[in-house]
Amino acid sequence: MSRDEEGIALAAVGLGKRYRRRRGPVLRNCSFRLPAGRICALVGPNGAGKSTLLSLAAGLIRPTEGTLTVLGTTPAEARTRFAYVAQSKPLPPQLTVAATLRLGAELNRARWDRAAAERIAYGPLAPGGDRDGALDPTSKIRSLSGGQRTRVALALAFGKRPELMLLDEPMADLDPLARRELLGALLGEAAEHGTTIVISSHVIAELEGACDHLLLMGGGRIRLGGDPEQLLAAHTLLTGPARDLTGHTVVESRDAGRQLTALIRPGGPLPDDWQTAAPSLEELLLAHLRNPDAPDLFTEETVETDENEENARA
Amino acid sequence: MVEYRIDRRSGVATYVQIVHQTKQALRLGVLEPGDKLPTAREVVEATAINPNTVLKAYRELEREGLVEARRGLGTFVRRSLGAAPADHTALRSKLTAWLDEARGEGLEREDITALFNSVLDEKCPAEKGHEGER
Amino acid sequence: MTTLPTSPLTSPREDHSLSLRGSRGLVWSVLRLHRAALWIWLLLLAAVSATMLWAYGPGFDAAAADLRQQCRDSVVACHFPSGPWYGKYDTAVALSTLVVAYLPFLVAVWAGAALIGRELETGTAHLAWTQSVSPARWLAAKLAVPALLITAGTAVLIPLHRLMWNGGEELLWADWYDQDAFHANGTVALAYALCGLAVGALAGLLLGRALPALGVAFAAMLAITYLGNDYRPSMWRTVTVTGAKALNLPDDSLRLDQGVITTEGTRIGNNLACTDALDGAADLRRCMARGGLSDIWATYHPRSHFWPLQLAETGIVLAVAALAVIAAFVLLNRRVATASAAASVPPDRRTAAVGAAV
Structure with missing residues (x-):
C-alpha cells in the first residue's frame, strides 16, 4: 500500500449509480478524494445523491460504473473499519436500548468500545444526575422519539471505534441542544482518534466552523470539493458597472440594467470600479446550486486524477 | 482551566479567538506557567469547532513561546503575560480603591467605562487594531 | 439434515468465519x-x-x-x-x-x-x-x-x-x-x-x-x-404384476393403475375389465378370452x-x-458490494472529468 493511499479516506473515480426503476442516473461520473482525518460536510439539496453516495461508500449497494475506494480498499474489505448511520436510523423496534448496544457489541466483537457507546447513549455522568435526552437502558426502541433513536444509532457507530464515520443526515431529528452535543462528541472523537467524519446535510449552517472539508453535490455529481476556506478564497462577490467578464469564471451573474452583481472565480486582476467582497459559504453554495452549469471546482488535494489512481494502485 | 467562548458571527477567525482568549487568561492570571490548556478534545466537545482549528491556535501560541506541547501529556503554559502576579494583586487593590472612589462620586458603570477607556487609549494605544474589540 | 441450507457461495476469504463458533x-x-x-x-x-x-x-x-x-x-x-x-x-x-x-x-x-x-x-x-x-x-x-x-x-x-x-x-x-x-x-x-x-x-x-x-x-x-x-x-420404481396377482394386490398397497393387454399386444391403461372375475383362474381366463385380451396387469407401490x-x-x-x-x-x-467488486471495473471508466484545480 502506498503512502498516498493510506492518507485517503474516500476516493471515487468515475463513480456512477443508476437504479433500475428510475430513468436517469442518481450519480454520474463522480470523481473526488477525501483525505483522512477530515471533518467533511456533504451538502446539497434533497435528491442530489448524498444518500446514494454514502450507501455506496458503506458497501450497501454497488456502483453501476466507476470505483469507490474506502480507507484504501473496497467498501466490503473496509467494513469493520467504518461506521455508517442511515438517514432513517433503522433499529430493531423490539429491542431495548441496552439490548441494542449489546447487539452492537455482538456484531462487532473484534472492536467494540462499550464505554464510547454508552457515553453517547446515556450521556456523560453529569453530577446533577438525570439529564435531558439521556436514554433509559430499559426502554424499547419502538417507544423512542426520532431524536432518541438517532442517539442510539450514533452510539452504535461510536462503539465501533471506526476510522471513518459515514453519517447520513444525523442532525435532522435532533433539537438544537442535542445537535450541538452530538457535533461536540463527533469532533471530540475526531480530535482524539483522528477519525474521518462525513456528515451529509442540506443545512450548511449547522456544520460551518466544524467542517474542514466540503463536498457540494448537485445533479448527481460533486460540484465543489475541498477546504471551505480555500474554496471561499477562490471566489469573489462583485458589484459594479456591467462589463465583459471574459477572463474570469462566472458562477452567477445578475444584470440589473447597468448594474452587475456576480460571483466569479477571478482569472486575473479586477478593475478598480468594481466593489469586491468575500462571499459567505452559504452564498457560495447557493450560487452554485442555482447555476447548474457553473464549472465544478476542486482544491488540489481533492482532485482524483488518473495519476493519483496509478499511485494508489502501485 | 480556561473555557473558550466562540462567537461565530464576530467575523474574527475562530483560531484567533482562541489565541486571544488564551492571552487574556494569561494576562489576568487565570492561567499561570505550568498550567495545562484544555485538550483539543475538550475544546471541540464544548464548542463544536473543528479540531484542527484548536490545534492551529495552540501552534500559534507555541510559536509565540507562550505554551509548549509535551508529547502525550498535553499543552502547558510556559510563561505568563504582563506583570508578575504579586504586583498584579497590588495594582488590583489600587484599582478597586479607585473604583470605590468613583462610585462614591456617583459615577454609573457606563461613566466609569468611558473614563477608563479614554485614559487607556491615551496611555496605551491599541497594538494592532484587532486587540481592541474582542 | 444432510443438506442444511448454509451458504454454498461465500468466497474462500469468508470461510473461516462461517463456522458457528466464529x-x-x-x-x-x-x-x-x-x-x-x-x-x-x-x-x-x-x-x-x-x-x-x-x-x-x-x-x-x-x-x-x-x-x-x-x-x-x-x-x-x-x-x-x-x-x-x-x-x-x-x-x-x-x-x-x-x-x-x-x-x-x-x-x-x-x-x-x-x-x-x-x-x-x-x-x-x-x-x-x-x-x-x-x-x-x-x-x-x-x-x-x-x-x-x-x-x-x-x-x-x-x-x-x-x-x-x-x-x-x-x-x-x-x-x-x-x-x-x-x-x-x-x-x-x-x-x-x-x-x-x-x-x-x-x-x-x-x-x-x-x-x-x-x-x-x-x-x-x-x-x-x-x-x-x-x-x-x-x-x-413401481411394481407391476400380471394375471391373477393383479386382481389380488396386498391390502395396504398404493394402487396406481390397472389395465389390459389385447391379443394384438396393445397395452391399455386405466381399464378395469375382468376385475370382477374373482372366482378363480378359470373364470378370469374365460373373461379374457371373451374380451380378446391376452393378459391384465396392475401397477402399485407396496408398503x-x-x-x-x-x-x-x-x-x-x-x-x-x-x-x-x-x-x-x-x-x-x-x-x-463484495470484496472483489472493485477489481471488475473496466479501465476506461477510470478516466474522470474533473474540474479545474485551485
Whole structure:
C-alpha cells in the first residue's frame, strides 16, 4: 500500500449509480478524494445523491460504473473499519436500548468500545444526575422519539471505534441542544482518534466552523470539493458597472440594467470600479446550486486524477 | 482551566479567538506557567469547532513561546503575560480603591467605562487594531 | 439434515468465519432479535408433542374402550366407530397429523420471508451489514439458525407422530400413503420445511418487503407441495404384476393403475375389465378370452416402498431448497458490494472529468 493511499479516506473515480426503476442516473461520473482525518460536510439539496453516495461508500449497494475506494480498499474489505448511520436510523423496534448496544457489541466483537457507546447513549455522568435526552437502558426502541433513536444509532457507530464515520443526515431529528452535543462528541472523537467524519446535510449552517472539508453535490455529481476556506478564497462577490467578464469564471451573474452583481472565480486582476467582497459559504453554495452549469471546482488535494489512481494502485 | 467562548458571527477567525482568549487568561492570571490548556478534545466537545482549528491556535501560541506541547501529556503554559502576579494583586487593590472612589462620586458603570477607556487609549494605544474589540 | 441450507457461495476469504463458533455474535443476534418467534415455536412444539403423547397413550386406550363397548352393543356399529372418547382421539390424531405435516413448513416460510423481508423493509438488515458482519454471513446465519431449530423441532415431532400413528393404525383406518400422514411420518416434512425456509428467504430478498414475500413464498410452496403430491408415485420404481396377482394386490398397497393387454399386444391403461372375475383362474381366463385380451396387469407401490419414496422425495425437495439458497446468495452478492467488486471495473471508466484545480 502506498503512502498516498493510506492518507485517503474516500476516493471515487468515475463513480456512477443508476437504479433500475428510475430513468436517469442518481450519480454520474463522480470523481473526488477525501483525505483522512477530515471533518467533511456533504451538502446539497434533497435528491442530489448524498444518500446514494454514502450507501455506496458503506458497501450497501454497488456502483453501476466507476470505483469507490474506502480507507484504501473496497467498501466490503473496509467494513469493520467504518461506521455508517442511515438517514432513517433503522433499529430493531423490539429491542431495548441496552439490548441494542449489546447487539452492537455482538456484531462487532473484534472492536467494540462499550464505554464510547454508552457515553453517547446515556450521556456523560453529569453530577446533577438525570439529564435531558439521556436514554433509559430499559426502554424499547419502538417507544423512542426520532431524536432518541438517532442517539442510539450514533452510539452504535461510536462503539465501533471506526476510522471513518459515514453519517447520513444525523442532525435532522435532533433539537438544537442535542445537535450541538452530538457535533461536540463527533469532533471530540475526531480530535482524539483522528477519525474521518462525513456528515451529509442540506443545512450548511449547522456544520460551518466544524467542517474542514466540503463536498457540494448537485445533479448527481460533486460540484465543489475541498477546504471551505480555500474554496471561499477562490471566489469573489462583485458589484459594479456591467462589463465583459471574459477572463474570469462566472458562477452567477445578475444584470440589473447597468448594474452587475456576480460571483466569479477571478482569472486575473479586477478593475478598480468594481466593489469586491468575500462571499459567505452559504452564498457560495447557493450560487452554485442555482447555476447548474457553473464549472465544478476542486482544491488540489481533492482532485482524483488518473495519476493519483496509478499511485494508489502501485 | 480556561473555557473558550466562540462567537461565530464576530467575523474574527475562530483560531484567533482562541489565541486571544488564551492571552487574556494569561494576562489576568487565570492561567499561570505550568498550567495545562484544555485538550483539543475538550475544546471541540464544548464548542463544536473543528479540531484542527484548536490545534492551529495552540501552534500559534507555541510559536509565540507562550505554551509548549509535551508529547502525550498535553499543552502547558510556559510563561505568563504582563506583570508578575504579586504586583498584579497590588495594582488590583489600587484599582478597586479607585473604583470605590468613583462610585462614591456617583459615577454609573457606563461613566466609569468611558473614563477608563479614554485614559487607556491615551496611555496605551491599541497594538494592532484587532486587540481592541474582542 | 444432510443438506442444511448454509451458504454454498461465500468466497474462500469468508470461510473461516462461517463456522458457528466464529459467528457467535451473529447467532446471538439472530436468536435475540427473533426471541418471540423462538418462544412461539417452542410452545407449539410442546403443545403438539403433548397432544400426540396423549393420543398415543390414554387417548388410544379410551377410544379403544369406546369401540369395544360399541361392538358389544351391535355388530354393524362396530364398523362405524364413534363415541365421546373416540371422537376426541380421532380429532387429536387428525389435527396433530396436519400440524406435524405442515407446521414446520409454515413456520419456515414465515421465518424466511417475513423475517428477512421485514429486516430489508425496515433497514435493520443494512444496520447489520454495516457492523462487522458481511451480508453473506448475515444471510448464512439467518438461514442456519432457523434451519437448526426447525430441524431439531421436527426431529422431535416426526418420531412422536410415528409412534402415535403406528399405534393407532387399526383404529384409524388410515393408509400409509395418505398425503398428510405420508408427510407427517417421515423426513419429507423436514425437507419441505427447509425448502420453505429457503424459498421464503429468497422471496424476502427478492421483494424486500415482509407481506408480499410471505404471500409469494407461500404460493410457491403450495405449488411445490402440490407437485410433490402429484408426482410422488413416480419418484420410485413401481411394481407391476400380471394375471391373477393383479386382481389380488396386498391390502395396504398404493394402487396406481390397472389395465389390459389385447391379443394384438396393445397395452391399455386405466381399464378395469375382468376385475370382477374373482372366482378363480378359470373364470378370469374365460373373461379374457371373451374380451380378446391376452393378459391384465396392475401397477402399485407396496408398503415397503414407504422409505424409498420418503427419501427420494426428501432428496428432490432438498435439491430445490439448495437451488433457492444459491439463488438467494447470488442475488445478495449482486446487490451489495463484495470484496472483489472493485477489481471488475473496466479501465476506461477510470478516466474522470474533473474540474479545474485551485
